[in-house]
Amino acid sequence: MPSFGRLHLVTDTRPGRDPLAVVRAALSAAGAELVVQVRVEDLASDREAYDLAGRVTDLCAAAGATCLVNDRLHVALAVGAAGGHVGALDLPVDAARRVLGPDAVLGATARTGEAGRAAVAAGATYLGVGPCYPTSTKDGLPAPIGPAGIAAVAGAVDVPVIAIGGVTAASAPELVAAGAYGVAVVGAVSSAADPARATAELLAAITAVR
Ligand SMILES: Cc1ncc(COP(=O)(O)OP(=O)(O)O)c(N)n1
Ligand SMILES: Cc1nc(C(=O)O)sc1CCOP(=O)(O)O
Numbered sequence: 001m002p003s004f005g006r007l008h009l010v011t012d013t014r015p016g017r018d019p020l021a022v023v024r025a026a027l028s029a030a031g032a033e034l035v036v037q038v039r040v041e042d043l044a045s046d047r048e049a050y051d052l053a054g055r056v057t058d059l060c061a062a063a064g065a066t067c068l069v070n071d072r073l074h075v076a077l078a079v080g081a082a083g084g085h086v087g088a089l090d091l092p093v094d095a096a097r098r099v100l101g102p103d104a105v106l107g108a109t110a111r112t113g114e115a116g117r118a119a120v121a122a123g124a125t126y127l128g129v130g131p132c133y134p135t136s137t138k139d140g141l142p143a144p145i146g147p148a149g150i151a152a153v154a155g156a157v158d159v160p161v162i163a164i165g166g167v168t169a170a171s172a173p174e175l176v177a178a179g180a181y182g183v184a185v186v187g188a189v190s191s192a193a194d195p196a197r198a199t200a201e202l203l204a205a206i207t208a209v210r
């Protein structure tokens with residue numbers, strides 16, 4: 001696999017959204033530099049997840065981009081995605097690694113350095129760390145950890161840290177400066193008037209720092 005992408009687009013499958021149109025627009029701007037994480041609502045059926053993930057995997061393959069699947073690792077395997085992402089309510093990281101195999105990309109959510117070290121020891125290849133700022137995309141999250149929280153985790157591990165939660169092109173530089181390898185977004189692209197332009201602005205913001 002080419003070097004790991006620094007901009008992760010997490011699909012927005014809330015009612016009224018068009019995740020495939022957003023993915024197409026983002027790929028038109030970022031191409032192989034993009035990682036798309038297919039994330040469906042908790043109540044979505046496996047069939048719905050499979051159908052969306054299959055279509056996103058095909059779009060990513062055509063663009064040379066990486067496709068990951070959130071939570072549902074059997075769906076990741078079924079569509080031939082590059083890997084998956086798990087958090088506290090999903091399979092434990094070591095079990096996820098056994099399911100996906102040794103070569104897959106495996107992301108794990110970590111909110112502290114200690115949790116990050118444990119996830120890496122269990123087989124995570126990158127960490128999703130947040131929420132960095134308030135977000136309206138997901139309920140029930142702990143208080144935002146800001147750049148200092150990113151620095152705490154990034155300083156504790158030697159895998160890429162992907163900052164998530166309320167991230168925008170305006171805030172991405174301070175997160176990268178704090179140690180994030182990249183960022184993951186939902187609303188900054190999905191809610192943008194021009195998702196392709198928003199993607200380009202995020203990429204530029206990430207790479208402006210280092
Ligand atoms: C890059 C990235 N970081 C964190 C998460 C959150 O995963 P999780 O804690 O399992 O919560 P859900 O997304 O499953 O609701 C993520 N998806 N991606
Ligand atoms: C899915 C998710 N996980 C988070 C975490 O902190 O674990 S924040 C989040 C939502 C990110 O959406 P937006 O970019 O619109 O804020």
Ligand SMILES: [Mg+2]
Nearest residue numbers: 071086087090
């Ligand atoms: Mg999860």
